[in-house]
Amino acid sequence: MMKNFYPDLYVENISCITASMLSKMGMEAVVLDVDNTLVPHNDPNPTEEVNSFLSDMREGNIKICVVSNNTYERVKPFCDRIGIEYFVHDALKPRAYGYLKAAEIMGVEADKTAGIGDQIFTDVWGGNRAGCYTILLKPIDISAENPFIKFKRLLEKPFLKKIKRSDCK
Ligand SMILES: [Mg+2]
Numbered sequence: 001m002m003k004n005f006y007p008d009l010y011v012e013n014i015s016c017i018t019a020s021m022l023s024k025m026g027m028e029a030v031v032l033d034v035d036n037t038l039v040p041h042n043d044p045n046p047t048e049e050v051n052s053f054l055s056d057m058r059e060g061n062i063k064i065c066v067v068s069n070n071t072y073e074r075v076k077p078f079c080d081r082i083g084i085e086y087f088v089h090d091a092l093k094p095r096a097y098g099y100l101k102a103a104e105i106m107g108v109e110a111d112k113t114a115g116i117g118d119q120i121f122t123d124v125w126g127g128n129r130a131g132c133y134t135i136l137l138k139p140i141d142i143s144a145e146n147p148f149i150k151f152k153r154l155l156e157k158p159f160l161k162k163i164k165r166s167d168c169k
Contacts (some may be wrong), residue, residue: 004128005120005159007136009166014038014053014116016168017135019060022114027133029063029108031099033117034078035070036139042074046082054082065102067091067115069122093122099130119149120156136163 011017014037022030035041038050057064065086068075075089086105091098103110115132117123118139127134139145142153 004125006128006163007120007124007134009134010136010163011166012168013049013137013140015049016137016166017053017114017116019056019062022062023060025114025133026112027062027114028112029065029103029106029114030057031065031067031102031113031115031127031132033093033119033123034066034068034075036118036141036145037116037123037137038082039078040141041144042070044078044081046078050082054084063106063108065106067093067098067102069093069098091126093117094125094129096126096130099127099132103130103132119152120159121152138165 032038039046054064064084065088066075066079066084067088069091070089072089075087079087086102088098088101099113099115100110103113110131113132114135115123115127116135116137117127118137120136124134124136
C-alpha cells in the first residue's frame with residue numbers, strides 16, 4: 001500500500017523526460033496529466049516546453065494519451081490544441097481506471113507505459129495501481145489550486161522528503 005505512494009522517478013519538469021530515456025527503459029507510451037504537469041491549472045495555452053516534449057515523444061515513437069480528472073470541456077480543447085488524439089477525461093485518479101483505459105486505447109501493456117504527473121495521491125498512486133512506471137514532477141504553479149488539492153499537497157510533504165529528485169540531464 002505505502003509503496004504505491006512512491007514514484008519510480010522524480011524529476012523537476014517535463015523537459016527532463018526524453019523519448020530515448022523512456023525507450024531504454026522499455027517504455028512504449030506515456031500517460032500525461034494536464035493540470036500542473038503540462039500547464040498551470042486550467043491554463044489553455046501549451047508552452048514551448050510542452051510542444052518540444054511532444055515532438056520528442058512522436059519522433060521517438062512513444063505513444064501519447066492524456067489522462068485527467070478534469071472535465072471534457074477542459075481536456076478536449078487542450079488536446080486538440082496540442083494535437084493529441086487520445087485522452088481520458090474525468091479519469092477518477094487515483095483509481096487505476098484511467099491508466100488502464102489509456103493503455104487499452106493505445107494498444108500497449110500498462111507496464112510499458114510511463115504515467116507522468118505532479119500529484120502523489122492522484123497520479124503516482126493511480127499509475128502504480130495500474131502497474132505503470134510512474135514519474136512525478138514538480139507542480140508548475142500551485143497558487144490557483146482548489147482547497148482539496150492544497151490539502152493533498154500538505155499530505156504529500158512527508159513523502160516528498162523521502163524521495164530524491166533526479167537531476168535533469
Ligand atoms: Mg495535476
